[in-house]
Amino acid sequence: MRIGSVHIPSPLVLAPMAGVTDLAFRTICRELGAAYTITEMVSAKALCYQDKKTLPLMELGPEEHPGGVQIFGSDLACMEEGAAIIREVAHPDIIDINMGCPVPKVANNGDGSGLLRDLDKACRVAEAVIRGAQGTPVTVKMRLGWDKGNIVCLDLAKMLESVGVAAITLHGRTKVQMYSGTANWDYIREVKHALSIPVIANGDVFSGQDAARILRYTGADGVMIARGVFGNPWIFQQAQAALRGEPIPPLPPLAQRCDTAVRQFELAAQNKGEKIACLEARKHYAWYLKGVPYAGYWKSEISKITTLADVYRVTAGIKRELRDGRGDG
Known part of the structure; x- marks a missing residue:
């Protein structure tokens, strides 16, 4: 897959997710087969106001190429300036615009999926980011529309392509659906057939087989995996096998999965400090133990x-139970 001048060596993409896809987790996912990763979403206004907490969010790892930074907002001047700051500070291969976030405090403010209610404004936002990006390819991640009575993805995708957007990622749900119900892959297929730029399919990819199936069904150029990666970065290895028509490798033994979790939390502690990393580790470690x-x-x-000492204590306890014959999980 080629986005602008950027070559992405496989169709497997890790979705940008606030509070999930920090540098540590993206590092783990890349090692396990994600070909392209994108940061958590970065506020254009926070960049313009030089908020110190925002700069670390867009840091890419030394090996994280191709890598993207995702920006959100709807103020044209801020989006242009924010894109310029991202380009100068983070040096990403791609800048992605969030037009899909359904969270009320984002969408009701006209940002994220709020832009799906004003297609002309959405295009002006894209043009502003393209100006600020100064040659760095700009992509858009979006949803089908605000609700099922207002499916705008095909019209908006065509408009975005016409103003110079280099690729579209389409999540097969509306804003109102949030994460409920079933993702509609038919619309993704329709958008793919209508555009000449790459289209990345997103929605209800919870296994390696799902990744292969959505690519076959939609004809999309790439597949973006979001919630399916919670506690399971090995989904990228499984998707690689499914795409090659090979047997799907099982998850590693629980002890090995715990070691991967610990390494993720150690990397996070290096990046953002032990206190924050360990508070965020709570949800991640619980995901690793799902099932x-x-x-x-x-x-x-x-x-x-x-603390990391707590992480090591819990991990030692889990491994002790395994040795005592409580099962591998």
């Missing part, structure tokens, strides 16, 4: 983690 028998006690212990 594991007898995990209730350890999930309770995980909810109290405040």
Whole structure:
């Protein structure tokens, strides 16, 4: 897949997710087969106001290429300036515009999926980012529309292509659906057939087989995996096997999965400090234990983690139970 001048070596993309896809987790996912990763969304206004907490969000790893930074907002001047700051500070291969976030405090402010209610404004936002990006390819991640009575993805995608957007990622749900119901892949297929730029399919990819199926069904150039990666960065290895028509490798043994989780939290502590990393580790570690028998006690212990020492203690306890024959999960 080629986005503008950027070559992406496989169709497997990690979705940008606030509070999830920090540098540490993106590093793990790339090692396990994600060909392209994108930061958590970065506020254009925060960049313009030089908010110190925002700059670390757009830091890419030394090996994180091709890598993208995602920007959100709807103020044209801020979006142009924000894109310029991203280009100068983070040096991403691609800048992605968020036109899909359904969270009320974002969408109701006219940002994220709020832009799906004003297609002309959405295009002006894209043009502003393209100006600020000064040659860095600009892409858009969006949803089908605000609600099922206002499906605008085909019209908007065509408009965005005409103003110079280099690729579209389409999540097969409306804003009102949030994450409920089923993603509609038919619209993704329709948009793919109508555009000449790459289209990346997103929605309801929870296994390697799902990744292969959505690509076959829609004809999309890439597949973006979001919630399917929670606690399972190995989904990229499984998707690679599915795309090659090979047997899907099973998840590694639980002890190995715990070691990967610990490494993620150690990387996060290096990047953002032990306190924040360990508070955020609580949800991630619980995801790593999803579906594991007898995990209730350890999930309770995980909810109290405040230091890396706590992480090591919980991990040692889980491994001790494994040695005592409580099962591999």
